[in-house]
Amino acid sequence: MARVDPRSGRKLFIGARVRRQREQRGFSQGVLAARLGLSLSYVSQIENDQRPVTPAVLLKLAEVFGGDAVQFSEQDDQRLLAELDVALHDRGLGAHRVAPAPLARMVAQAPELVQAFLTLHERHQRLQEEHAQTIDRFYGELGGDHLRGPIAPPPHEAVREHFNRLENYVDALDRAAEQLAETEGVQPGERASAMRRVLREVCGVEVAEAPTMGADGALRRFEPARRRLHVPAHLSDAQQAYQMATQYALLACRAPIDAVIQAAGFADAETRALAWPGLAHYFAGALVLPYGRFLAEARAVRYDIELLAQRFQVSFETVCHRLSTMQRPGARGVPVYFVRVDQAGNISKRQSATAFHFARHGGACPLWQVHEAFTQPGRILTQIAEMPDGTRFFGIARTIERGGGGYLARRKLFAVGLGCELSHAHELVYADGLNLAAPAPVVPIGPGCRVCPRADCVQRAFPPAGKPLVVDEDSESLVPYRFEG
Structure with missing residues (x-):
């Protein structure tokens, strides 16, 4: 029986990923076929996406290439595809719109080139932003628009992105x-x-x-x-x-x-x-929080963060942060995203071992429940959200406070969010009582207004990049911006 993706119900075709792994090790198709105990034609069909992989073949591939079957997951491809789509919508690049099918092929067949393009795009963005900030410091409100241009990307973003590429596990x-x-x-x-x-x-x-x-x-x-x-x-x-x-x-x-x-x-x-x-x-x-001991306890209490904080005598945030790093090959925990946000909406921490896409520029989606946590301090809020590509996530959010110790002592207030794809939600105690097969309500969120394609969002702060505005002076609605496409 062919392996089926539990989220989408589709058969699993991983030809490009198998071919990349084989070529990186210098194997011919014949060598790989021999090590898998399969025929050469069978391996050729897998690599050309003419045949889906079965669970047994998937386990054999993991043995031959090392690691575990998760390395053939589609999560990385989904994340790359989302980031590539965002980059190509950058008005500053002046790029023509590319249809979804060739983008998906590019991600599947040449991920290294996609990653190189995304790195260049991010540096381009950072150069523009930092130079604009420099001009602002010198000119303030007096002008200087004619001088705006690029400079180097900030080091903290480069370090943060590298951790994300490692799935936050070293x-x-x-x-x-x-x-x-x-x-x-x-x-x-x-x-x-x-x-x-x-x-x-x-x-x-x-x-x-x-x-x-x-x-x-x-x-x-x-x-x-x-x-x-x-x-x-x-x-x-x-x-x-x-x-x-x-x-x-x-x-x-x-x-x-x-x-x-x-x-x-x-x-x-x-x-x-x-x-x-x-x-x-x-x-x-x-x-x-040592890996093996912590993962065993997390599974035993079904990822109850407060119980884990008590048993290990650490803070709520510390447990959330550690849960986002549990991606050791052969002993992986539930893949989660972790985010920390202040009351102004600034994201000071963001890590993800999922396909969840964080906006790098322009702020996070206001419909995300992590922002609502500030209205109910100390309470754990849950949410089932859907990204524009249809991927659904189950998430929790809660406020945390750091510092203090005296009336005049400095304090910091944040909201932290933790979530996973809906297919993993049953492993978390916070999803008990929810109908995960037919969840309601499902909140439509996006990676941020600057790149969100949703045309009917009443919370939109500004129009998306690369979308021509449609202005109709004869009508008005709660939706603040109308745009083509």
């Missing part, structure tokens, strides 16, 4: 952190004491608890000359251990971190420098 660092947690007895409630010992014995660093770390709210300060690390005394055991583990990674894990940065191919020194603490933070998060 194997070498994750396994190293998990091994350290097991061998050194880094357990909830005892993490900080264990990490003090590790820093002293492995790195020759003493940890000092400071009653305060200054008006800037510093969470960690290292004195290299004195080999002394300062962490605030008011932090919880898990928070102190996280800061200590970050410092440990910066001192003792330089080789694996440097290998990840070199493989990323970051273009400038500032981006490479910013990647260092990002990867050290990844190591620290993996140590506080």
Whole structure:
């Protein structure tokens, strides 16, 4: 029986992905056929999408190429296709509209070229934005439009996009952190004491608890000359251990971190420098919540975030962040997206192991329930949403607060969102009681007004790029913009 995609009900044709994997390893079709125990004509039919793959063949392909069957998922293709469509709608490129079929063929047959084009497009966007900001700083409201043009992409976006390409999972660092947690007895409630010992014995660093770390709210300060690390005394055991583990990674894990940065191919020194603490933070998060132990507990409680936060003595946000990284080959959790938004709609964190498409420019969709969370602080809100391509997602959202500790202490308020494709929703406790086979209501959302094709949205803030406006002075409705196409 041919394998069927559980979301769409379609048979699974993966010819282009099989051919790419085979060519990357230098196999001929005959060699691949021999290793799979199939005929040459059978392999040829698979690669030319003349025959769908069966579950048995899919497992054999995973064995031959290494990893697991998820590497043949359509999620990456869906994400590339969505991003390519957005890029080609950029008015600044002056590109003609391309029909969906050739775009899909390009993504399936030449994903490397698509990724290269998307990288160039993003750099083009960032160059325009940053140069415009520079002109604004010099001219303000006085003008300067004739000077607007490109500059370099911001380092934090380059680092963020690289993590997304890795599906937010860095194997070498994750396994190293998990091994350290097991061998050194880094357990909830005892993490900080264990990490003090590790820093002293492995790195020759003493940890000092400071009653305060200054008006800037510093969470960690290292004195290299004195080999002394300062962490605030008011932090919880898990928070102190996280800061200590970050410092440990910066001192003792330089080789694996440097290998990840070199493989990323970051273009400038500032981006490479910013990647260092990002990867050290990844190591620290993996140590506080070791992969195997955390995944087993998450499955046992059906991804109940509050229960996981209690059992591991960490925050709601920390659990959400870790759930978005559970993509180890052969031991994957539910693929989820994770986002953190402030009250102005700015996205300060966004990670996705799904086909969910975040807008890089112009803000997120106002119909997304993560924004509504601010109206009901502390409550977990659920939503079934549909993207313009028909993909449905089940998501939750809740507000979180950071900082505090005193009346005048600084506080930060965010909303966090976590979600998965609807086909995985039954694995989450939050979907209990919902009719997932025929869900209602389903909220039509989009990646952001700038690129959303929905013509009937009453929440639209501005018209989509690349769509000519239709102005009719004789009629008016709740829909603010009408456009062609």
